[in-house]
Amino acid sequence: MKKELGIFLGLLLALTMVLAACSSGNSGESENGSGSSDNAEGSDNGDTTLEIFSWWTAGGEANALQALLDGFESANSDIKVENAAVAGGGGSNAKAVLATRMQGEDPPSTFQVHGGAELFQWLEADSMEPLDDLYEENGWTDIFPQKVIDMNTTDGSVYGVPIDIHRGNVLFYNKQIFDEYGIEPPKTFEDFFAAADTLQENGVTPLALGDKDPFGSSSLFETVLLGVLGPEDYSKLWTGELAFDSDGVREAAETFKKMLGYINDNHSSLAWQDADQLLVDGEAAMNVMGDWAEAYFVSKGWEPNKEFGWTATPGSQGSFMIVNDSFGLPKGVENPDDVKTFLTYLGSKEGQKAFNKLKGAIPARTDVDMSEFNEYSQSAMDDFKASDSDGTLTLSLANGSAASPGFLNKFNDAVNIFVTQQDVDQFINALTKASSQIK
Structure with a gap:
């Protein structure tokens, strides 16, 4: 070590x-x-x-x-x-x-x-x-x-x-855009893709991403892992009990690949807060980010449940990805x-x-x-307490808690290559090879 x-x-x-x-x-x-x-x-x-x-x-x-x-x-x-x-x-x-x-x-x-x-x-x-x-x-x-x-x-x-205590698995959305097109906050991946299709058909970028820094796309992918695997199996990735070439991880990679078909073209030149700004400017409808994004929205004059809304990322309802x-x-x-x-x-x-x-x-x-505290923070505290009591708290990898810095570096590299090449087999192989450095 x-x-x-x-x-x-x-x-x-x-x-x-x-x-x-x-x-x-x-x-x-x-x-x-x-x-x-x-x-x-x-x-x-x-x-x-x-x-x-x-x-x-x-x-x-x-x-x-x-x-x-x-x-x-x-x-x-x-x-x-x-x-x-x-x-x-x-x-x-x-x-x-x-x-x-x-x-x-x-x-x-x-x-x-x-x-x-x-x-x-x-x-x-x-x-x-x-x-x-x-x-x-x-x-x-x-x-x-x-x-x-x-x-x-x-x-x-x-x-x-x-x-x-931050929450990593949050999907924020522009309420005006959602209301205009009659979209409900997506709870499942099926919901997400249906909403994304509606938005794309109407000329709105469905999902804002800023991955100028590796952190952006890695944060998005770890929430997909959580949504597909569930909190128990997601946590097993960091103990070595679940392999990165398992069927669940492969499904998450395929889902992530599909989500990348709905992001903004300039994602690689934007930082995380720039992606948030796309929602503020009405250029994109959704953004997956930890709830420091909520503070960014408020700093721009937005109010919770007025200009922006939120929900847990698809598939992760009831789970709380903790960032401390x-x-x-x-x-x-x-x-x-x-x-x-x-x-x-x-x-x-x-x-x-x-x-x-x-x-x-x-x-x-x-x-x-x-x-x-505002409405968002009060809801986050309620969700944290619920997850703390039922054991569905999970650690964030992208924010440095779940696994060693050595593994995180290789994870970031693999995700960034995948965003560009979108080769699932290559991605799974890279994650599997890197997994020896988790601890």
Whole structure:
């Protein structure tokens, strides 16, 4: 595993050097126009800056992060904070920069990471401090859902504080377009293809996709896997109990191929939020994306159940694909006490409300009053609780939780090739060959 991790980090280092060369003339500005620095500057009183590292730079997610930082600074005026978000790549740019810094023993004060395999890679590299003391001091073991705690725990210790719970298997749609053509939210793949045919016949792009970054098409395919296989068999893919050359995976690949016949022609030049914008502009009717897309729609002035609607992706009614963002304490930082102060605020009711009301996610805490959240978030919390109680929560691969980074890289490559060539046999063979790296 350590050898695999070293290879993975080395590849990320090479990618980072290429990215740096390509962006040397952009003055360090992120996509939302705010510059960010890779290294924390000392504060006026000689203390180090608390550097918050993430890839939240688009639409509602940037607003949510700023609300979190503003709330923290208001409560802790003696601690200087830097928003060190890195834009682009659906998070891949930030992860490449992070890998370089961690290898160079220059970690940020704390960084965004998905609970599960993405976090565990840093534990394999012995790069994180345990946070059991914070959990005990704040009573978090009884407040965060056990599934989320498990995504941040290994060998009996917990290493991440969850800030949110996102749902990965959501189909969003433009309500005006659906109403115009008398389309009901599709619950099955049969429903989806019937709606897509109606839309296409009327000159509307049925499904918006932005896969400029591998994340876009991989996110779509994993929801197809969930819809075809169901939550139990979907989860068996990540334990090795179900093979990638099984009949169910092949059926999912055929279904995915059919869905690709209804996407926008310019998908490969668009990021995930650009695909969302196609719905806002009325150029496309549907989009499959995690519910950070909901925050993007709201940031554009749309209201839930007014301009846009939502449903679980086809076939996945009753299942909840969980995406969890957490922050931890890297080893070797100069200001560990400040980091723990930030993590304590991040895990508080106040911090979770400030962030998640703008992020499109639901709080990781189970004791937050949801009455102040919008209709979408309230419905997401209800769906999460239902899935948590009946065991239909599933992990997202595209968001780094279900399997190792090494496998995810090969999965992304296979999906991207498939989107272009649409050769099912080649696709299944590539996934089967890569599956030895799942763990």
